[in-house]
Amino acid sequence: MLDLLDNLVPATLDIYAILFRSGQFNQYFDTVFRLWTFALRWKRKNYNKAPLAFISDYLYWQENNHPLANIISKSLVNFNDYFVENFHSRLQANININYTSDNIIEQSYLLDMHNNQLFNAFRTEKTYPYKPNQLDYLTKKSSLFLLEHFQKIFQNFGKSRIITSKNKKDDIKCYIATLNETLEIKCLPTGYHTAHLPSLDTCDYCKISIKSSTSKVYICGHSYHDNCYNLMESGCKHCLEYYKKGIFQQVKAFKNGLKKIKDEDIILNNENTDDINDDDELDDENNNEMEENNIDNRLQIAINNINQWIVIS
Incomplete structure (x- = not known):
């Protein structure tokens, strides 16, 4: 619940409505990474790669003093x-499946000539649907729901449990007593996706009981003594390794996808052109190898600096 209310919900609601629209780039940049961590946990295809592409581009621009870094941040x-x-929505509403590409282009020009019509089609003239007394009612109703729900969580404290498969070590589910349901692991905080599952009563660094000294359970699910957490430079090492591994895997998958597209283009081009000179082919291979090495080096540098802008807890 803490991960949901303090981490996931604020990030998804604030990323556009507050951070993007108010131009708070630093917070926006951090939240993009945070949303990527959710996509990594949920194994959402494309969503677990696209944010990394944006982050990589910006860090590259920043490192090389590219004007885009300053422009996009300001x-x-x-x-x-x-x-x-x-x-696009307006165009889609004015064409049908029988339109050729030329017909679509002509329709686009036609719509572009009538800017007022386009503006009027999407202008919102509706009034705000809620009155102050309705908002007050909804606020109280939400507060009551949360109070009752946390009361149920307190009453079921210690009854929830992790269920691991005997045949598959990676097949982990969780029984949530308050909901009386068995859910997929993606519903749990980041710590339950790492190679080191959170311990409920011992420090996840020194393995000593957390009941005998000052300690905290962090939002990722791992528990640490304050001194142990400071020894890790104020970051959960288990979750950090999980993120690093996720970055390597998703970047590799992204590069393979780009390479596949490039190979398909080469095949199509070769069907319409003469054979390429062997020397040119060798030069291309060398250039590709240098480019891949450059990308790998940039990736390693970015990951080495990851502690500077990842906030685990």
Whole structure:
């Protein structure tokens, strides 16, 4: 519940409505990484790669003093596809499956000539649906729900448990007593996705009981004595390793996807061109190898600096 209310919900609600629209780039950048960690846990295809591409681009621009790094950080709100999406929706509403590419282009020009019509089609004239007394009611109702739910959690304290498969070590589920349901591991905080599952009564660093001294259970699920946490430079080493491994895996998958597209393009081009000179082929291979090494080096540098901008807890 803490992970849901203090981490997941605020990040997903604030990323656009507050951080993007108000131009708070540093917080926006950190939240993009945080959303990537959710996508990694949930194994969401593309969503676990696209944020890394954005982060990699910005860090590269920043490292090389590229003007885009300064522009995007100071003018974040201008980098949106709001008008593109609206135009696409309007275009889709004015074509059918029988349209050729030329017909679609002509229709696009026609719509672009009538900007007022496009504006009016998406202008919102509806009034705000809630009155102050309704908002007050909804606030109280939400508060009551949370109070009752946390009371149920307290009453079921110690009854929830992790269920591991005897045949498959990676097949982990969790029984949530308050909901009386068995859920997938993706519903649990990051610590339960790592190679070291959280211990409920011992420190996940020194393995000594956490009841005898000052300690905390962090939002990732791992528990540490304050001194042990400080020894790890104020970061959960188990979750950090999980993120590092996730970055390597997703970047590798992304590179393989790009290579597959490139190979398909080469095959198509070779069907319409003469044989390529052997010397040119060798030069291309050397250039590709240098480019891959450069990417690998940049990736390693970025991961070595990851502690500077990842906030585990």
